[in-house]
Amino acid sequence: MHEFDWSSIPNALPFLWDGMLISLEITLSAVVFGIVWGTLLALMRLSSITPLSWFAAGYVNLFRAVPLVMVLLWFFLIVPHLLESLFGLPRGTDMRLTSAIAGFALFEAAYYSEIIRAGIQSVSRGQMAAASALGMTYSQAMRLVVLPQAFRNMVPLLLTQGIILFQDTSLVYVSALADFFGAAYKVGDRDGRLVELLLFAGAVYFVLCFAASRIVRHYQNKLKTA
Amino acid sequence: MISMNKVSKHYGAFQVLTDCTTQVHKGEVIVVCGPSGSGKSTLIKCVNGLEPFQSGEIIVNGVSVGDPKTNLSKLRSTVGMVFQNFELFPHMRIIDNLTIAQVKVLGRNPEQAREKGFKLLDRVGLRVQAEKYPGQLSGGQQQRVAIARALSMDPICMLFDEPTSALDPEMINEVLDVMTELAQEGMTMMCVTHEMGFARRVASRVIFMDQGRIVEDDSKEAFFGNPRSERAQQFLAKILHH
Numbered sequence: 001m002h003e004f005d006w007s008s009i010p011n012a013l014p015f016l017w018d019g020m021l022i023s024l025e026i027t028l029s030a031v032v033f034g035i036v037w038g039t040l041l042a043l044m045r046l047s048s049i050t051p052l053s054w055f056a057a058g059y060v061n062l063f064r065a066v067p068l069v070m071v072l073l074w075f076f077l078i079v080p081h082l083l084e085s086l087f088g089l090p091r092g093t094d095m096r097l098t099s100a101i102a103g104f105a106l107f108e109a110a111y112y113s114e115i116i117r118a119g120i121q122s123v124s125r126g127q128m129a130a131a132s133a134l135g136m137t138y139s140q141a142m143r144l145v146v147l148p149q150a151f152r153n154m155v156p157l158l159l160t161q162g163i164i165l166f167q168d169t170s171l172v173y174v175s176a177l178a179d180f181f182g183a184a185y186k187v188g189d190r191d192g193r194l195v196e197l198l199l200f201a202g203a204v205y206f207v208l209c210f211a212a213s214r215i216v217r218h219y220q221n222k223l224k225t226a
Numbered sequence: 227m228i229s230m231n232k233v234s235k236h237y238g239a240f241q242v243l244t245d246c247t248t249q250v251h252k253g254e255v256i257v258v259c260g261p262s263g264s265g266k267s268t269l270i271k272c273v274n275g276l277e278p279f280q281s282g283e284i285i286v287n288g289v290s291v292g293d294p295k296t297n298l299s300k301l302r303s304t305v306g307m308v309f310q311n312f313e314l315f316p317h318m319r320i321i322d323n324l325t326i327a328q329v330k331v332l333g334r335n336p337e338q339a340r341e342k343g344f345k346l347l348d349r350v351g352l353r354v355q356a357e358k359y360p361g362q363l364s365g366g367q368q369q370r371v372a373i374a375r376a377l378s379m380d381p382i383c384m385l386f387d388e389p390t391s392a393l394d395p396e397m398i399n400e401v402l403d404v405m406t407e408l409a410q411e412g413m414t415m416m417c418v419t420h421e422m423g424f425a426r427r428v429a430s431r432v433i434f435m436d437q438g439r440i441v442e443d444d445s446k447e448a449f450f451g452n453p454r455s456e457r458a459q460q461f462l463a464k465i466l467h468h
Contacts (some may be wrong), residue, residue: 030331
């Protein structure tokens with residue numbers, strides 16, 4: 001029977017906290033960028049301009065058909081070279097965080113765009129007609145009338161996707177980036193206490209994600225009764 | 227004001243409108259009626275370009291609707307439209323429903339727009355509801371707001387697409403009263419409606435449609451007194467004696 005020894009955790013807390021900050025940074029950047037890019041993709045997909053709609057469909061299908069961890073590795077390997085040659089950065093600059101954020105954002109945008117496309121389609125066509133009849137241009141009607149309603153319906157789904165994204169940030173361990181999961185793994189490995197550290201990390205993920213999903217559900221119920 | 231010449235439209239092989247030709251002069255109130263599926267709604271949606279059409283010509287106030295060079299948004303800002311399902315913007319308060327297009331489309335300053343909005347709400351008897359959301363109003367009230375919203379743009383003419391069809395019977399009159407008042411003030415109107423009482427009271431002319439064609443286009447006296455086509459006779463018999 002394994003003897004549990006939790007003593008290495010208190011000292012490691014500052015290091016783990018730094019890891020948590022990295023996880024949150026990746027999550028937040030990817031959510032924000034993913035929603036912005038996802039909205040543009042959704043609009044392209046719904047556009048009557050065929051090349052735009054094909055591009056968006058191709059993009060979404062590509063990213064939804066490959067494993068996330070592979071995308072992260074691509075970006076880990078490609079983005080540094082790309083930025084080095086584009087901006088003349090010195091070789092060996094640490095760009096793991098940037099490439100991780102880029103990878104997540106581009107990957108998540110594919111998922112967000114599908115949520116947003118469904119959200120836009122959930123707004124009745126009559127709303128677009130009414131906005132147009134008042135003389136609004138397509139982009140005004142989208143911005144002022146359709147998207148605000150679409151986003152209101154979508155908030156729970158977007159937040160849920162954010163929670164999944166937060167869990168998935170643990171995959172950046174493939175680039176040896178010390179996010180929360182990576183940090184816990186490193187400490188456990190160093191002190192020979194991997195089981196304890198991973199249990200601890202699991203508990204933290206559980207508490208955060210469970211609490212967040214409760215908040216989402218509360219919001220969802222409020223939305224329903226409103 | 228509005229002139230249609232041989233307007234035709236089809237969805238694939240399905241012919242929705244065939245050679246529709248008519249004229250609406252300034253100050254006229256035209257009631258468009260006919261059985262469902264006869265193309266009435268499609269016809270008035272062609273007037274402001276919400277529905278494209280394949281052949282023929284529609285001229286509104288000197289501007290050709292079908293011309294690809296026409297700025298449709300600009301044209302639509304001068305033509306008011308009221309829909310069957312009201313289509314108020316549910317995420318905005320009533321007063322904001324009345325100001326948003328004034329500010330964003332016409333570039334009026336927000337204060338002026340609000341003032342105008344309140345005046346129009348007064349006119350449809352709903353000023354006290356200004357700060358509420360559309361979902362908190364009854365159907366009849368929502369439709370009156372929708373009329374006020376269309377009027378906020380100072381339109382040169384108004385299109386009504388079955389404005390009372392989605393309403394409970396006891397709310398129909400409050401909407402028809404607003405429309406009657408508007409007609410008496412000289413607004414040019416094209417109304418798709420089954421309200422024959424309204425047609426008798428205020429219409430200058432009645433257009434009867436069947437299977438995508440304009441079958442009758444006559445003064446209301448001639449239409450109600452002595453409809454020429456058999457289809458219109460049947461229709462009137464059904465609608466008046468139920």
